[in-house]
Amino acid sequence: MQLLAKTLHGLEAVLAEELRQLGATKIEERKRAVAFEGDLQLMYRANLELRTAIRILMPIANFKARNEDEFYDKIKAIDWEQYMNVKQTLAVDAVTASKTFNHSKYIALKTKDAIVDQFREKYKKRPNVRVYNPHLGVYIYIHDEQVNVSIDSTGESLHKRGYRVASVDAPINEVLAAGMILLSDWDKEGLLMDPMCGSGTLLIEAAMYANHIPPNRLRTHFAFMNWNEYDQDLWEKVKKQADDHIVDHPHPILGWDKNLGCVRKTEQNIEAAGLTGKIEVNRKRFERLEAPPAPGTIIMNPPYDERLAEDNIEEFYEIIGDTLKKKYAGFRAWLITSSMDGIKKVGLRTSRKMTLFNGKLECKFVKYEMYEGSKKQKNEVVLE
Ligand SMILES: C[S@@+](CC[C@H](N)C(=O)[O-])C[C@H]1O[C@@H](n2cnc3c(N)ncnc32)[C@H](O)[C@@H]1O
Numbered sequence: 001m002q003l004l005a006k007t008l009h010g011l012e013a014v015l016a017e018e019l020r021q022l023g024a025t026k027i028e029e030r031k032r033a034v035a036f037e038g039d040l041q042l043m044y045r046a047n048l049e050l051r052t053a054i055r056i057l058m059p060i061a062n063f064k065a066r067n068e069d070e071f072y073d074k075i076k077a078i079d080w081e082q083y084m085n086v087k088q089t090l091a092v093d094a095v096t097a098s099k100t101f102n103h104s105k106y107i108a109l110k111t112k113d114a115i116v117d118q119f120r121e122k123y124k125k126r127p128n129v130r131v132y133n134p135h136l137g138v139y140i141y142i143h144d145e146q147v148n149v150s151i152d153s154t155g156e157s158l159h160k161r162g163y164r165v166a167s168v169d170a171p172i173n174e175v176l177a178a179g180m181i182l183l184s185d186w187d188k189e190g191l192l193m194d195p196m197c198g199s200g201t202l203l204i205e206a207a208m209y210a211n212h213i214p215p216n217r218l219r220t221h222f223a224f225m226n227w228n229e230y231d232q233d234l235w236e237k238v239k240k241q242a243d244d245h246i247v248d249h250p251h252p253i254l255g256w257d258k259n260l261g262c263v264r265k266t267e268q269n270i271e272a273a274g275l276t277g278k279i280e281v282n283r284k285r286f287e288r289l290e291a292p293p294a295p296g297t298i299i300m301n302p303p304y305d306e307r308l309a310e311d312n313i314e315e316f317y318e319i320i321g322d323t324l325k326k327k328y329a330g331f332r333a334w335l336i337t338s339s340m341d342g343i344k345k346v347g348l349r350t351s352r353k354m355t356l357f358n359g360k361l362e363c364k365f366v367k368y369e370m371y372e373g374s375k376k377q378k379n380e381v382v383l384e
Pocket of ligand 1: 168170171172173196197198199201202256257258259285287302304
C-alpha cells in the first residue's frame, strides 16, 4: 500500500534514509513529507520505529475538484464503510493551498458532511464527530484543484513519545531533536554531550538512537488500533522484533545545565524513558565546565532570547564561542538557534549550516570543528 510519512522542514532526507533502513520501497521525498510503499507490518513499524516522522498517513483517494459541490460529491462517492461503521466516530483535518478552496476549516466541515450524509442515507443514522482519539481520522490536502484524501494511522503526533514527564520553558520538539542527532555526524560510538540540556530531550533521543530503542516504545495508543482490521498479533510481533534489536550502548552520553531544576527534570525524563544509567547529568555552567577528554560531539540548544530571555544575547554567544575555542580542541559542536545576532558572535567558522524550524521559529543548525594542534588552520569553508 501507498503511505506518507509527514515530518518537519529539513528532515525529509533523514526520514527517507530511515525508511530505506526499514525496508520501504518507492521512497520519494516531498515537502515536509516522504511518500513510500509498504505493507501493514511496515506501517506498524513506521509508527513505532521512525525517529523523524510526526505522522503516518494512508492515502485513499486522489481527485480533481473545481468547486465545492464537486468536492462534496467526490468525497461522498468514496466507500467510507470500508474504514468505519455508523456507530464509530470521526475527525477531519484539512490543509489547503488553493485559490478555489482557501478555507481549510470549511473544507473539513464539507468532508464531514459528505461522510455523515453517506451513512445517514443508508442507515438513517449518522456517525458522530470526536476530535480526540476518533475511530477514524481523515486528512484532506488540496493543492490548487487537486485533492488528496488520507486516513491517519498515528493519532497523537509521534513526537509525543511518552517520556516527557517534566518540562521546561523552551523544550525542543522530540522529532526535531532526533532529526538533529541523525543530521549530525555523531557515529553513536564517541562521547556525546549537551551542555545546556534543559529537560534532556537531545540526550534522551541520542541514547534511544544509540541503544536502538524504538522512539515510540512507550506509547500505548496509535490510531491504527481503532481500525476495523487492526491486527493485534502482528503489532505484538512488530514490537517484539524491535525490542530484540535493542543493544546496550556503553559510550558516554553526558548532560549539564546551569539550572538545578532542569537537571532534576532531565533525570525524571531519563527515568521515564527507561534510560537510567545510560545518561549522566549534572549542574554546571558551560563556561565553568572542565571539558571531557577529546574527541567528542557536542549538540546544544542554547537560549535564543525568544522564549528564554538572556540579558545580553551577543555576549552570551561570544562566551559559547570562546569556551569552545579554548577548551574543546578535538571536538565538533552542533548548535541550533534562531538568534542570527548570536551566531555571528560565536566567532568560529561554520563547516555545515542547515535551516530547521523549532516550532514557528526559523533556526540555523550549524557545525563547528575545533581542530587540535597542526589541524588548527584547516577549518573547512562554509558550505551553505
Ligand atoms: C532552550 S533551553 C534547552 C532546552 C532543551 N533542548 C530541551 O529540550 O528541554 C536552554 C537551556 O540552557 C540552559 N543554560 C543557559 N545558559 C547556560 C549556561 N551558561 N550553562 C549551562 N546551561 C545554560 C538553560 O537553563 C536552559 O535550560
